[in-house]
Amino acid sequence: MTTLGQAALWSLVAVPAVAGALLALGRRAERAAAPASLAVAAASVVLSLVVAVTQPAVSVPFLAGARFELTVDGLGAVVLPMLTVVTLLVLLAAAGEIHRSKARFHGLMLLFAASAALTVTAGTLPTLLFAWEIMGAASYALIGFWWRDADRVSAGLTAFVTTRAADVGLYLAAGAALAGGAGLALADLPASSPGWRHLAAAGILAAALGKAAQLPVSFWLSRAMAGPSPVSALLHSAAMVAMGGYLLLRVQPLLAATGWAAPTTMWVGAATALLLGAVAVAQRDLKQLLAASTAAQLGFVVLAAGAGAVAGGAAHMVAHAATKALLFLAAGAWLSALGTKQLAGLRAVVARWRLVGWSATVGALALAGIPPLSLWATKDVILARALDQSPWLYAVGLAASALSAAYAGKMLVIIWRRVPADEQADVDAHQHGEQKGSGRISGLEQAPLVVLAVGAAYSGLLALPPLGATVSAAVGRPGEFRLSLIELAVSGAIALAIVLAVARRPVPEPRWALRWLGMETAAQVLVVRPTLRCAEALARFDDRVLDRAVTGLAGAVLKLSRQAGPFDDRVLDRGVELASTGVVHVAQRAARVDDRWLDGAVEALAAGMRRLGQLARRPQSGQLYQYYQQAVVVLVVAVVVLVVLG
Known part of the structure; x- marks a missing residue:
């Protein structure tokens, strides 16, 4: 039963991910896109029920000190069937609504659902980060699905950048977990050392609140409405936004262990x-x-x-x-x-x-x-x-x-x-x-x-x-x-x-x-505009200081090279000619030495080795008694040498 559950858990993530990638990248799958995605989604429902009953855990080596781990606990067993059933129903509705670029749409939706399933089952922070990144990228592609419309692409970019900024908290939490000594498993985070535990809780809280569209970044959810309606249905119900709330439920012991994170939440x-x-x-x-x-x-x-x-x-x-x-x-x-x-x-x-x-x-x-x-x-x-x-x-x-x-x-x-x-x-x-x-x-x-x-x-x-x-x-x-x-x-x-x-x-x-409490305007005033102004100031510094310094240095080098030209012709070139002439003379003398002495020595050595070889062949007659005689002679000589030396 455990083996069945483990296979089902791997398949629950891998099957929709692989099928989604093939559909999203394929150009000849338009007719088969909807039936294929529905078949995969239906299989995912069955797999989710299997893992909900068996509650397996699997892991493979991933990073030093952290494994790529999937696990299903009681909370995951409640959430996973909900995710897969809603995904199937949304894809069924999309089959009747989406009539263009069906392969790309259904492929991205399956990738989105796979990343959400991986988020639910992630047992370590590296696994969670892997799922979190894919989910964010898939949401951007789906919100801006009709990419020829600049407003839709802009809306997808707003949602992606806003949630991406909050996602930095997960990287902060991973670093704090490593420094805290408890490891990168989500279940072990409350055991981190007190100082690092607070930092890990703050990072996870920021990332989860951003995904869940909580204050003060709720405005990105308004922009996400630019996507097709099936995207909104899945993003707002069982995936993406819901995953922010799910993560906080999952790490509730960490929030309670800090003393401040739970009341803030x-x-x-x-x-x-x-x-x-x-x-x-x-x-x-x-x-x-x-x-x-x-x-x-x-x-x-x-x-x-x-x-x-x-x-x-x-x-x-x-x-x-x-x-x-x-x-x-x-x-x-x-x-x-x-x-x-x-x-x-x-x-x-x-x-x-x-x-x-x-x-x-x-x-x-x-x-x-x-x-x-x-x-x-x-x-x-x-x-x-x-x-x-x-x-x-x-x-x-x-x-x-x-x-x-x-x-x-x-x-x-x-x-x-x-x-x-x-x-x-x-x-x-x-x-x-x-x-x-x-x-x-x-x-x-x-x-x-x-x-x-x-x-x-x-x-x-x-x-x-x-x-x-x-x-x-x-x-x-x-x-x-x-x-x-x-x-x-x-x-x-x-x-x-x-x-x-x-x-x-x-x-x-x-x-x-x-206008959503003016949150997007506030973000423009407090974050976007200062960031752009800082970028413009740095660009001016680059143009007026760094570029001028580089240009001035290049001009000075060019002038120096021009002034050094006559010196190069009169002095350096003559020096090179004299040096080359001297090298030629030395090479000629070395060639004569090589011909007269070195070649002669090599030939004499070769002749001597030939003579020794001829002498060494003489005892090799093939007669056994001669070999015994030679062995006796060698043994006698050895005994004599030992006696003399002794």
């Missing part, structure tokens, strides 16, 4: 959940609303990591993945059909495509926290643990939960409310203002929505008895779930009241949050 997560919830409420673009809500919902996972609610964070990740993949795929289907993602152009859209509309409704209600759907229970598990830490932290989390109901209710009202006849022209104008829609949604785009709607409805059972106890025991936190019926009832009542209030009166849209 809690408050960053709570603040992101609250402020990005306000950003989501302010949005008028459906994909931007969903993007802001992703950062907000991952804020709950980050809060869980800081508070020690690992089982609750894992359950929330799974529920959020199903919910957000569903909503992004529905938004992508409406965009391809109607040509718009503006909320004003999506009014009463449920009436046109009921299956898509009803599925999205389930997802929105789950996002709002309406009982008994998934995120209602998983959020309350985290908030209950936050209450143990601080009443203020709980209050912030509860306010963020209320904002979830507000922005989800806003979306529900838009897609369900009928359009008066006098406003239909405005709706049509929005639908034709962005791009030309196809007017239809294929069966491949609709089929995954039904499965994801089931997940959005029922994955909350992971936080409720009896499954809650099983999950908490699996992740090594038995007895973690302590929910009271009063807390669940209050949370559900608040969410329901807010959704009903939004249905009666439009939710206020805070203008200060419309």
Whole structure:
């Protein structure tokens, strides 16, 4: 069973990675791209179930003092099936939406999924860094997939550079882990020496918060919306952003061991959940609303990591993945059909495509926290643990939960409310203002929505008895779930009241949050512009000082060479001629010595050796008795010599 699990673990990473590379680099695989990627994704689902049951560990030599190690613990066993199932469903929807460059798209998506699986199973920091880098590069290629559009490429570059800057923290953590003496295994990091342990925690925290789009770098998630909708669905649900929260759950013992990292993580997560919830409420673009809500919902996972609610964070990740993949795929289907993602152009859209509309409704209600759907229970598990830490932290989390109901209710009202006849022209104008829609949604785009709607409805059972106890025991936190019926009832009542209030009166849209709190502008002012100015100053220094020095030195050498020309002709050339003449005379004399003396000596030596050879051949007659005689003579001579010398 162990051997089967180990083979499945290697295959879970290697098969999609190899298939993705072949598809991305192949030029003749357009027709087979979608079927091949779906087959690989389906196989990955089976493999993930095998490794979730067996929980194997494998490793090979990689670096001095560190191995390339993959391991599946209880937390990984919960997250891996979620990752592979969502990947399969997103690729199924993409088969109906992506009609150009299919091989490159599906290849990159498989590479992206493989890097996420490697992130989940990484047992050492070098393995994690390897996966982290591939995931970042694949996300850049997918966000800027339509590379002929400069804005999309720019958006991909913004996301890549922002997360890449935060990724430096992982390298800092690896150096600190080596210096701390505990090794590079993730499980051993809490045992580092105290000073280096703090540095390792700070590095991992920076990298994870950057990937999870937490404050103050959440703005890159807004730019990531430039990618195709299936990319957004996978990136925002089960991969990339979710991996930042997963890493914090994985290293929760390290955060707790420092004394400061756990509280910092809690408050960053709570603040992101609250402020990005306000950003989501302010949005008028459906994909931007969903993007802001992703950062907000991952804020709950980050809060869980800081508070020690690992089982609750894992359950929330799974529920959020199903919910957000569903909503992004529905938004992508409406965009391809109607040509718009503006909320004003999506009014009463449920009436046109009921299956898509009803599925999205389930997802929105789950996002709002309406009982008994998934995120209602998983959020309350985290908030209950936050209450143990601080009443203020709980209050912030509860306010963020209320904002979830507000922005989800806003979306529900838009897609369900009928359009008066006098406003239909405005709706049509929005639908034709962005791009030309196809007017239809294929069966491949609709089929995954039904499965994801089931997940959005029922994955909350992971936080409720009896499954809650099983999950908490699996992740090594038995007895973690302590929910009271009063807390669940209050949370559900608040969410329901807010959704009903939004249905009666439009939710206020805070203008200060419309542009994502001005984070990108702040980054431009505080980071990008100073960096560019520093680069310009260094360029001026290079032009005015270094280049002038080099040019001046070259001119001086040129002048010196010109002045040395006559001296070279009169003195050096004559010296060289005289020296060469002398060398010729010496060579001639040496040749005469060689002919007369050396050659004669060599010939005489050769003649002597020939004579000795002739003498040596004489005893070699082949007669045995002669050999015995010679041996006796040699023996006698040896005895005589020994006697004389003795």
